[in-house]
Amino acid sequence: MKIGIIGAGNIGGNLTRRLTALGHDVSVANSRGPHTLTALAEETGATPVPVEEAARGAEIVVVTIPLKRVPDLPSGVLDGAADGVAVIDTGNYYPRQRDGRIAGIEDGGRTESRWTEGHLGHPVVKAFNGTYAQDILDRPRPAGAPDRMALPVAGDDEAAKARIRALIDELGFDTVDGGGIDDSWRQQPGTPVYGLRAGVEGVTEALAKAPPERPVDFRG
Numbered sequence: 686m687k688i689g690i691i692g693a694g695n696i697g698g699n700l701t702r703r704l705t706a707l708g709h710d711v712s713v714a715n716s717r718g719p720h721t722l723t724a725l726a727e728e729t730g731a732t733p734v735p736v737e738e739a740a741r742g743a744e745i746v747v748v749t750i751p752l753k754r755v756p757d758l759p760s761g762v763l764d765g766a767a768d769g770v771a772v773i774d775t776g777n778y779y780p781r782q783r784d785g786r787i788a789g790i791e792d793g794g795r796t797e798s799r800w801t802e803g804h805l806g807h808p809v810v811k812a813f814n815g816t817y818a819q820d821i822l823d824r825p826r827p828a829g830a831p832d833r834m835a836l837p838v839a840g841d842d843e844a845a846k847a848r849i850r851a852l853i854d855e856l857g858f859d860t861v862d863g864g865g866i867d868d869s870w871r872q873q874p875g876t877p878v879y880g881l882r883a884g885v886e887g888v889t890e891a892l893a894k895a896p897p898e899r900p901v902d903f904r905g
C-alpha cells in the first residue's frame with residue numbers, strides 16, 4: 686500500500702521502519718526537507734519527500750508531528766492523496782511541556798483530534814497517540830498471542846477506521862474501537878488508557894473508566 690508519513694521523529698521514524706519492512710511503499714517528510722532524511726531512507730528504503738508531496742497518491746497518511754506545529758503544515762497538504770485516503774493522527778496536546786496553550790482546544794471544548802481535523806481540512810483517525818514509540822518496534826505480536834497489546838482507535842469515518850485497524854493488526858497489535866472523534870478524549874494524555882500496555886480487555890476497561898474532565902496537568 687502507498688503510505689505517506691508526515692513527521693520523521695520517534696513515532697514517524699519507527700512507523701517508517703515497520704511499514705517498509707512489511708513491504709509498503711512509504712514516503713516520509715519532516716519540516717527540514719528530504720536531504721535531512723537520507724539516513725532513514727537508506728536504512729528503510731522509504732522515499733524522503735518534501736512535506737507538500739508526502740500524501741501524493743497515498744491510501745493512508747500518518748500525521749505525526751508536535752501538535753503546535755500542525756498549523757504550520759502547508760494548506761492542502763492532503764491534496765493529491767488517493768480517493769478516500771485514511772488519515773492517522775498520532776497527536777497529543779502537551780500545553781505545559783511543549784505546545785503552549787491552544788485556545789482552539791481549551792476554549793472550544795474540542796478534542797485534540799477535532800482541532801487537528803480543522804487544520805487539515807480532512808477527517809482523522811486517532812491512533813498510536815498513547816503508544817510508546819519504542820513499542821512499535823519491540824512489541825508486535827502475532828494475532829492470538831497472549832501478550833499482544835491492543836491500541837484504542839477513534840474516528841468518525843468507519844471505512845477509514847476499518848482500514849487503519851487492519852493496518853495496525855498487520856503491524857502486530859489488536860485494536861479497540863474508541864468511538865468517534867468526539868469520544869477521543871477517552872484516549873488523550875492523562876487518561877487511564879494513555880500509555881497502557883494491555884490487551885483488548887484491559888484497553889476496553891480503561892477507555893470506559895476515563896473521566897470527562899481534561900486532567901489538570903494537560904490544561905494550559
Ligand SMILES: NC(=O)c1ccc[n+]([C@@H]2O[C@H](COP(=O)([O-])OP(=O)(O)OC[C@H]3O[C@@H](n4cnc5c(N)ncnc54)[C@H](OP(=O)(O)O)[C@@H]3O)[C@@H](O)[C@H]2O)c1
Pocket residue numbers: 691692693694695696697714715716717718736749750751752754755757758775776777778813814815816817818819
Ligand atoms: N514519542 C512518543 O513515544 C509518542 C507516542 C505517542 C504519540 N506521540 C505524539 O505523536 C506526535 C509526534 O511525536 P514524536 O515524539 O514522534 O515527535 P518528534 O520525535 O519530536 O518528531 C517530530 C517530527 O515532526 C516533524 N515536523 C515538525 N513540524 C513539521 C512540519 N510543519 N512539517 C513537517 N514535519 C514537521 C519534525 O521534523 P523536523 O525535525 O525536520 O522539524 C520531526 O520529524 C506528537 O504529537 C506526540 O505527542 C508521541
